Amino acid sequence: MKAIMYNRTGDSSVLELREREIPEPGEGEVRVRVAVSGVNPTDWKARAGGTYGKLDGWHVPNQDGAGVVDAVGPGVDGFEAGDRVWLWDVAYGGMEGTAQEYVVVPRGKAVPLPDDETFDAGASVGIPALTAHRALTASEHGPAQLAPGALMGQTVLVTGGAGAVGHAAIQLARWAGATVIATVSGEAKADLARKAGAAVVLNYREQDVAEEARRVAEKDVDLIVDVNAAANLESDLKALKTGGTISIYASSANDEVLQVPVRPSMSKNVRLQFILTYTVTDEQKRAAVAAVSAALADGALRVGAASGLPLTRFPLAEAGAAHDAVQQGTVGKVLIDVAGPGVGEAPAG
Numbered sequence: 001m002k003a004i005m006y007n008r009t010g011d012s013s014v015l016e017l018r019e020r021e022i023p024e025p026g027e028g029e030v031r032v033r034v035a036v037s038g039v040n041p042t043d044w045k046a047r048a049g050g051t052y053g054k055l056d057g058w059h060v061p062n063q064d065g066a067g068v069v070d071a072v073g074p075g076v077d078g079f080e081a082g083d084r085v086w087l088w089d090v091a092y093g094g095m096e097g098t099a100q101e102y103v104v105v106p107r108g109k110a111v112p113l114p115d116d117e118t119f120d121a122g123a124s125v126g127i128p129a130l131t132a133h134r135a136l137t138a139s140e141h142g143p144a145q146l147a148p149g150a151l152m153g154q155t156v157l158v159t160g161g162a163g164a165v166g167h168a169a170i171q172l173a174r175w176a177g178a179t180v181i182a183t184v185s186g187e188a189k190a191d192l193a194r195k196a197g198a199a200v201v202l203n204y205r206e207q208d209v210a211e212e213a214r215r216v217a218e219k220d221v222d223l224i225v226d227v228n229a230a231a232n233l234e235s236d237l238k239a240l241k242t243g244g245t246i247s248i249y250a251s252s253a254n255d256e257v258l259q260v261p262v263r264p265s266m267s268k269n270v271r272l273q274f275i276l277t278y279t280v281t282d283e284q285k286r287a288a289v290a291a292v293s294a295a296l297a298d299g300a301l302r303v304g305a306a307s308g309l310p311l312t313r314f315p316l317a318e319a320g321a322a323h324d325a326v327q328q329g330t331v332g333k334v335l336i337d338v339a340g341p342g343v344g345e346a347p348a349g
Contacts, residue, residue: 003100004319005058009049012320012327015061023096023104025073030110032085037098037316037336038064038123040164044323046091050254061319063091065098066113066122067339076107085110086122086296088130088289092278098123099319101338111289114297120311124303124333125168125292131277132169133288135225135247136176138273143176145287147294152177155217157209157239159183160227161193161201164333165249167309168301169225170196172291175300181213181221189331196308210238220244229272230258237264245271309333 001022006014025031043062045051069083079085090105091097113122136156137143143150156173160166161182173180174197182198184190190201200216202209209232213221220241226232229248236246248258260272280288295301303309310332314322318336325334 001101002316003060004316005060005100006047007055007058009047009055011048012044012323014047015320015323017317017319018058020100022102025071025076025104027073028075028107029073029104030069030076030079030085030107031071031073031102031104032065032067032087032110033070033102034065034067034087034098034100034338035119036066036123037062037338038126039322039326039334039336040064040127041326042127043091043097044327047323057095059091059095060097060100060103061091061323062097062099062336063089064123064126065090065103065338066119069110070102073104079107079110084113084115084119084122086113086125087111088126089278099316099336099338101316111293117296117299118303120333120335121296121301121303123335124164124309125296125301127277128164128333129168129172129292129295129301130285130288131165131249131275132172132225133291134275134277134280134284135165135169135249135273136173136223137284137287138247138271138275139223139245140271141243144284146172146176146291148175148177148298150176154178154222155181155213155219157181157183157213157221157224157236158193158198159204159225159232161196161198162189162308162331163227164309166225166227167192167196170198170308171301172295175295175298178222179217181216183209192308192310192331194308195306204232208235210235213239223247225249228252230256233258234261237261237268237270240268240270242268243270244268245273247273247275249275303333305332311335313337
């Protein structure tokens with residue numbers, strides 16, 4: 001089988017297209033023929049050296065993907081060959097990612113993909129949607145797991161509404177009944193946030209986000225999902241209700257420092273919740289996977305330009321270019337077509 005592999009960290013030139021043996025699933029594992037592999041910032045950052053020191057052997061990049069179960073190992077119930085699945089955290093803590101034609105994963109990391117949903121959607125929900133779910137459930141006031149109506153009556157502010165996590169946060173919050181306000185940097189991204197389901201979209205370069213968010217919501221916002229807290233915290237604190245939560249899931253650099261205005265934060269009893277999806281608790285991860293799976297089944301996590309998340313795709317042999325596209329800030333979702341057409345295809349959309 002064909003696989004993208006690297007045995008040293010560095011720029012995208014370290015990625016090689018190689019032939020390797022098709023692996024066999026062991027106890028509690030399934031083998032998946034990968035149709036589409038999703039690329040996230042964490043994938044190129046790990047390849048560049050942000051995760052590993054000196055590599056011990058060959059690694060296959062990329063955490064997310066979707067495809068078809070090809071073989072089932074001993075002790076696995078509920079799956080059989082031909083089942084369509086989406087995959088999450090595949091490369092975390094190991095050497096095998098989704099940028100290869102076949103991958104073996106623990107049974108729990110393969111989740112049924114609805115027959116009427118696309119592999120593109122399945123390969124897009126892992127890190128972005130699981131991160132967004134934790135961000136939306138970080139408040140001490142709950143809920144711990146999203147479902148229709150779980151955020152009814154709440155107003156959620158999503159900064160960076162045109163990004164992959166922002167897109168998922170808008171869709172999940174709307175699915176759960178919240179009113180969503182999103183911030184963007186220009187009209188093209190505003191259009192994407194509206195298509196994702198944001199009720200109000202603010203241009204943070206031209207508008208006072210805190211003032212406008214409170215005006216349109218007719219109250220302080222309940223929860224903020226923030227892509228750039230170092231730049232936004234002062235505004236966030238003005239917009240947030242007493243007892244509210246700011247969920248922080250990204251930084252511009254490993255050594256970035258967040259300066260917290262202590263008194264304004266104290267006076268509102270604000271919770272700052274930092275999030276890395278890999279290291280949430282098992283209970284939080286199970287809740288996120290279950291909720292994202294339910295949202296997919298309800299058709300609430302759609303991708304593509306019409307749904308506010310444009311897709312940029314590359315063939316497997318051009319995985320390096322796909323990594324570069326993410327590193328360069330390509331708007332939307334970058335996908336790698338791993339298997340050829342005809343692998344358990346869902347209707348286009």
